[in-house]
Amino acid sequence: MTTTVEKTLEVINRMESEGVIKRYAIGGAMAAIFYIEPFTTYDLDIFFAADVSGGLISLAPIYEHLAREGYTAEGESVNVEGWPVQFLPTYNPLVAEAVEQAVEVEFGRTTTRVVKAEHLAAIMLQTGRPKDHARLVGFLEEGVVDREFLEEVLARHDLIGKWREFLGRFHP
Amino acid sequence: MSKEADISELLRKKEERRRRLAKLPFEEKVAIVRRLQEVGRAAQASRWLPLSRKRDR
Numbered sequence: 001m002t003t004t005v006e007k008t009l010e011v012i013n014r015m016e017s018e019g020v021i022k023r024y025a026i027g028g029a030m031a032a033i034f035y036i037e038p039f040t041t042y043d044l045d046i047f048f049a050a051d052v053s054g055g056l057i058s059l060a061p062i063y064e065h066l067a068r069e070g071y072t073a074e075g076e077s078v079n080v081e082g083w084p085v086q087f088l089p090t091y092n093p094l095v096a097e098a099v100e101q102a103v104e105v106e107f108g109r110t111t112t113r114v115v116k117a118e119h120l121a122a123i124m125l126q127t128g129r130p131k132d133h134a135r136l137v138g139f140l141e142e143g144v145v146d147r148e149f150l151e152e153v154l155a156r157h158d159l160i161g162k163w164r165e166f167l168g169r170f171h172p
Numbered sequence: 173m174s175k176e177a178d179i180s181e182l183l184r185k186k187e188e189r190r191r192r193l194a195k196l197p198f199e200e201k202v203a204i205v206r207r208l209q210e211v212g213r214a215a216q217a218s219r220w221l222p223l224s225r226k227r228d229r
Binding site for chain 2: 005030
């Protein structure tokens with residue numbers, strides 16, 4: 001049976017194959033749930049490769065495409081087969097690398113991509129809200145992160161200072 | 173059994189459950205998220221309030 005989120009992913013895969021978006025990967029809370037215990041979240045965050053060096057990117061082509069397919073915008077998201085999907089361009093080099101190196105996974109009969117645990121951990125550290133820190137502790141406790149690879153990512157994106165600060169505060 | 177032992181057993185079981193849930197297939201985890209969303213929406217719809225706020229009413 002095709003589950004609703006699988007239908008959502010099929011729509012997003014079609015958008016990628018038709019060139020509406022470039023390479024994408026699931027990020028945010030739903031990607032975290034791929035690695036740790038499930039928790040409540042309402043959005044499906046889709047990071048997609050985009051050049052944002054100019055500072056601005058129009059999401060209009062995405063919204064227009066989805067509107068033609070019959071999916072309506074709800075605030076910052078678009079309801080695609082019952083899931084509010086938020087499309088987020090790769091807004092910095094860390095997120096761009098995360099999408100570039102995301103891993104392919106099967107969801108039912110549908111192939112999709114999920115951001116690697118180490119990139120998610122680095123994004124959580126970079127974003128730095130209390131809930132990001134709590135999730136990062138969960139990632140470390142669950143042992144889903146390769147610490148050596150994580151530290152390489154953190155060094156590349158100038159996050160070692162934040163990492164040391166985090167370790168000093170939370171002792172995970 | 174002492175209270176401390178009871179609590180540590182409780183925490184151990186919670187930890188076990190957390191690890192078991194973390195190892196579920198993605199599809200099953202998403203199904204759990206769906207159920208959590210429904211519970212959250214039902215709670216909002218029935219306007220659950222903390223007891224302290226209910227007493228203030």
